[in-house]
Amino acid sequence: MGTKADQCRKQILETADNLFYQQGFDHTSFSDIADAVGIARGNFYYYFKTKDDILSAVISKRGDDILQMLQEWDESIPDPRDRLKRYVHILIKSKDEIEQYGCPMGSLCTELAKLRHSEQDNANDLFEIFRNWLVEQFKLLNHKKDAKQLALHLLARGQGVALITNAYQDKTFLRNEAKDLEDWVDKL
Amino acid sequence: MGTKADQCRKQILETADNLFYQQGFDHTSFSDIADAVGIARGNFYYYFKTKDDILSAVISKRGDDILQMLQEWDESIPDPRDRLKRYVHILIKSKDEIEQYGCPMGSLCTELAKLRHSEQDNANDLFEIFRNWLVEQFKLLNHKKDAKQLALHLLARGQGVALITNAYQDKTFLRNEAKDLEDWVDKL
DNA sequence: GTCTATATACGGATAGAC
DNA sequence: GTCTATCCGTATATAGAC
DSSP states (O other): OOSHHHHHHHHHHHHHHHHHHHHOTTTOOHHHHHHHHTOOTGGGGGTOSSHHHHHHHHHHHHHHHHHHHHHHHHHHOOOHHHHHHHHHHHHHHTHHHHHHHOOHHHHHHHHHHHHTOTTHHHHHHHHHHHHHHHHHHHHHTTOOTTHHHHHHHHHHHHHHHHHHHHHHTOSHHHHHHHHHHHHHHHTO | OOSHHHHHHHHHHHHHHHHHHHHOTTTOOHHHHHHHHTOOTGGGGGTOSSHHHHHHHHHHHHHHHHHHHHHHHHHHOOOHHHHHHHHHHHHHHTHHHHHHHOOHHHHHHHHHHHHTOTTHHHHHHHHHHHHHHHHHHHHHTTOOTTHHHHHHHHHHHHHHHHHHHHHHTOSHHHHHHHHHHHHHHHTO
């Protein structure tokens, strides 16, 4: 799959992914993507028939990226507690992007909910990927019964921090909360 | 100020406020608002010159509404701890709207950040109103030094719960987290 | 103050030459 | 596969009759 067309398609996806994150889905036009990639608007439809097709592909790509990341964590981090800490550490690692654009998953789900978009459920499945993985880690830490609840709690905490950090454009709060969450994981 | 024009202006604001909440600012057109109010598109510009003017007015209105609500709480609830619980109780009281549309403040700030809209700072000031009030309550509970941090924490928790509830379209999590937050307030 | 008609721009989508 | 040209719908915004 290393043909020129596949490369171009991949580049469109990558660019659309970034622009949807930075500008929002609805606010990003074909022109924006085409200009950023460096192709003509018309040529666009050779790769994607509709705008919703691009969104669908971007969401799939994000899902693949997340799954791959979690698999790498599973392989390289043996202790489930350390895995949870690695998850919390996303906040620190992505602090600059979060400050500017918030969480890619959270902001997309929020937007698609308002648009009542047909891809809303698929976007929410990105949350599900994380949640299912978190549930596994909590179960390994002998939290069989409240694993689901704990996973949602951790998801929500991260979303809250990302949203406030984005709104206030200030990273100090993010650092404090990341530390709080690490302590929370330690005390489990 | 009970003239017919003032009434109409007020009705436009109310309608725009709701539609911006339910559909998002960018996705809501003049036609949407005009149709909902029952006036012609053209007549719209008699009241507001640009779409940004409406947004600005809606944000101001929301600020006034919040201030009035907090003042009522101050007058009717003597204990700062009870006031904090009343704040947490917003989640329960607004659970249906949150499930469908998320938090009005949070989702607006998220959208305006992506649009890089000039009203972004004014929207964030709505958060500030709540935060300043929360800071006061924490100080009254002898949390002088970490009042600001605690206020941001509570804000973020609420935002996280609202976002996840909206994404999952499920209120069970909201109920659990609201209870957790009440306990958290109790333990301060 | 309220309406209709319209100017203007932009976005998604298509047709067809090369 | 890539381009230019273009259709069509919709959005903001304006002009002007009533």
